[in-house]
Amino acid sequence: MHVEQIYTGCLAHAAYYLESKGEAAIFDPLREVDPYIARANKDNAKIKYVFETHFHADFVSGHLDLKKKTGAQIVFGPTAKPGYEAIVAKDGQIFEVGDYKVKVIHTPGHTMESTTYLLIDDKGQEHGIITGDTLFIGDVGRPDLAQHVVSELTEEKLAGHLFDSLRNKIMPLDDHLIVYPNHGAGSACGKMMSKETTDTLGHQKKVNYALRADMTKDEFIKELLTGLTRPPGYFPQNVLMNIKGYESLDTIKERGEKPLSPRAFEVAANETDALMLDTRTPMDFARGFIPNSINIGLKGNFAQWVGEMIPDIKQQILLITYPGQEEEAITRLSRVGYDHTIGYLEGGFDAWKKAGKEYETVGRIDVNEFEETYKREKPVVIDIRKKSEFDSEHVVDAINVPLNDINENLSRFPKDKSFVLYCAGGYRSMVAASILKQRGWDNFVDVIEGFDEIKKTSVEKTDYICPTTLL
Known part of the structure; x- marks a missing residue:
C-alpha cells in the first residue's frame, strides 16, 4: 500500500500521503501546501480528499488552500462543525481513493470530533490506522485542550471518552496494523511520546501505558491527567482558525515579504x-541586535516558542533574518497562525549596522568562566529550563524560571545585583535574555551552550551540579 509519512521535525508533525490509480489523499496537512501538490504531481495523481483527524491546536492546517488549489474535498469526522464547505463523515463511512478504501472510525477523547482513519488496500486487507492525536507511539492525546475552546468539555469528561474510544474502537483492531500518528516526541499534544513515528498496534498494546488491558477507566483518567503541563497559549487560537477558516498563505507571504531599508524599518518599528522578531542564532544575536527586538532562532523549535512567547497571534511582526530566510520565517510563523508579518529588514542586521544605527549586545561567558565566577562570587543563577529538566539535575542553589513562565515571573530577576542565565544549550536562555533586555535588565550574562556544557566539562571537577535525589 502506497502510504508516505511527511514528517516536519521542528513541529514534531506528521502528515500522510496516500495514492492509488492516479488518485491521492492528504491527511492532516501543514499550512504550506505546495509540497503536497508537488508530491501528487510526481505520481501524476489528482488530490481527491483532504482528511482531517480533528481541529488541530498546535498548527494551522492547510486544508483550505489545498481545496482551493486542487479542488479536493475536505473530510472531517462526526460532530465536526467547520465554518466552510466540507464533508462531515458518519462513523463507519468509507471513502475510495483509487483502489484503496479509507474507513472513518469516530474516536472522541482528545477532542469530540477526533477521528481515526482505517486504511484498506486494493486486496481488501486492513493495512494501518491514521490516528491523529488519539493514539501516539508510547502515548495518547492529552484531553485538556478542547476545554479552552468549549468550557463544558472538561478534561475528565474527555479522558473518559478517550478511554472508551481506545477500548471499543482501537484495541479490538488487528495487531498487525501500522499506527500512523500525527505527532512524535517534542509535541505539546502529549506528555511522553516516543521518538519513533510509527509502530504496529500489537506492539503498542504491549508497551503503551494507556493501552494496558487491565486498566480501569478511573485509573486511566488519573494516569492520563497526571503530569500534564500548561498548554501553550496559542493553542485555542489555532483551533478557532482551523474551525472558522483563515487567509491563504499566498496572501500572507505577499504581505510579509516586503523589504524595508534600515530607515524604513526603523520608521515602521x-x-x-x-x-x-530576530530569527538569527543566539551567538549572532548576542554579538549585536536592534534594541527592543526579541530573539527566537529559526534553528530550533521556532514556531513552538513563538507560540509560547507571543500571546496574540494577530500581533504585527517585523522580521530580522539572515538574508534569504525571510520566506522560511514567514511560512513557519504561519504554521502556528502568526499571519501578520508586515515586512523584513532588507540585508539583515549587517545592513542595520552598516547604516550606523544603534545596537545592543548580550554578555556571555563560557563554562570555565562560569565555574570561576560560581566559586568566587556565588552569583544568583537562574535556570530557564522546564521544571522537569530542573528537577532532574541543576546547578546547586539555582532558581528555576521556565522560559514560558518568564513574563509572569519578572520579579524573580534581580535588578540590584548581577546574575547568570542558562538553559540546556543556549537557545532558550537567549530568548530570555532578549526579553530581559527589552524590559530594562542589563545586569546579567548568559552561559554559552548552557547546562549541557556545564555538566560535560565540570561535573567531575566540582560538586555544584545537584541531582534531585541528593537535595
Whole structure:
C-alpha cells in the first residue's frame, strides 16, 4: 500500500500521503501546501480528499488552500462543525481513493470530533490506522485542550471518552496494523511520546501505558491527567482558525515579504505596534541586535516558542533574518497562525549596522568562566529550563524560571545585583535574555551552550551540579 509519512521535525508533525490509480489523499496537512501538490504531481495523481483527524491546536492546517488549489474535498469526522464547505463523515463511512478504501472510525477523547482513519488496500486487507492525536507511539492525546475552546468539555469528561474510544474502537483492531500518528516526541499534544513515528498496534498494546488491558477507566483518567503541563497559549487560537477558516498563505507571504531599508524599518518599528522578531542564532544575536527586538532562532523549535512567547497571534511582526530566510520565517510563523508579518529588514542586521544605527549586545561567558565566577562570587543563577529538566539535575542553589513562565515571573530577576542565565544549550536562555533586555535588565550574562556544557566539562571537577535525589 502506497502510504508516505511527511514528517516536519521542528513541529514534531506528521502528515500522510496516500495514492492509488492516479488518485491521492492528504491527511492532516501543514499550512504550506505546495509540497503536497508537488508530491501528487510526481505520481501524476489528482488530490481527491483532504482528511482531517480533528481541529488541530498546535498548527494551522492547510486544508483550505489545498481545496482551493486542487479542488479536493475536505473530510472531517462526526460532530465536526467547520465554518466552510466540507464533508462531515458518519462513523463507519468509507471513502475510495483509487483502489484503496479509507474507513472513518469516530474516536472522541482528545477532542469530540477526533477521528481515526482505517486504511484498506486494493486486496481488501486492513493495512494501518491514521490516528491523529488519539493514539501516539508510547502515548495518547492529552484531553485538556478542547476545554479552552468549549468550557463544558472538561478534561475528565474527555479522558473518559478517550478511554472508551481506545477500548471499543482501537484495541479490538488487528495487531498487525501500522499506527500512523500525527505527532512524535517534542509535541505539546502529549506528555511522553516516543521518538519513533510509527509502530504496529500489537506492539503498542504491549508497551503503551494507556493501552494496558487491565486498566480501569478511573485509573486511566488519573494516569492520563497526571503530569500534564500548561498548554501553550496559542493553542485555542489555532483551533478557532482551523474551525472558522483563515487567509491563504499566498496572501500572507505577499504581505510579509516586503523589504524595508534600515530607515524604513526603523520608521515602521516606531510608528506601529509591531514586534521586532530576530530569527538569527543566539551567538549572532548576542554579538549585536536592534534594541527592543526579541530573539527566537529559526534553528530550533521556532514556531513552538513563538507560540509560547507571543500571546496574540494577530500581533504585527517585523522580521530580522539572515538574508534569504525571510520566506522560511514567514511560512513557519504561519504554521502556528502568526499571519501578520508586515515586512523584513532588507540585508539583515549587517545592513542595520552598516547604516550606523544603534545596537545592543548580550554578555556571555563560557563554562570555565562560569565555574570561576560560581566559586568566587556565588552569583544568583537562574535556570530557564522546564521544571522537569530542573528537577532532574541543576546547578546547586539555582532558581528555576521556565522560559514560558518568564513574563509572569519578572520579579524573580534581580535588578540590584548581577546574575547568570542558562538553559540546556543556549537557545532558550537567549530568548530570555532578549526579553530581559527589552524590559530594562542589563545586569546579567548568559552561559554559552548552557547546562549541557556545564555538566560535560565540570561535573567531575566540582560538586555544584545537584541531582534531585541528593537535595
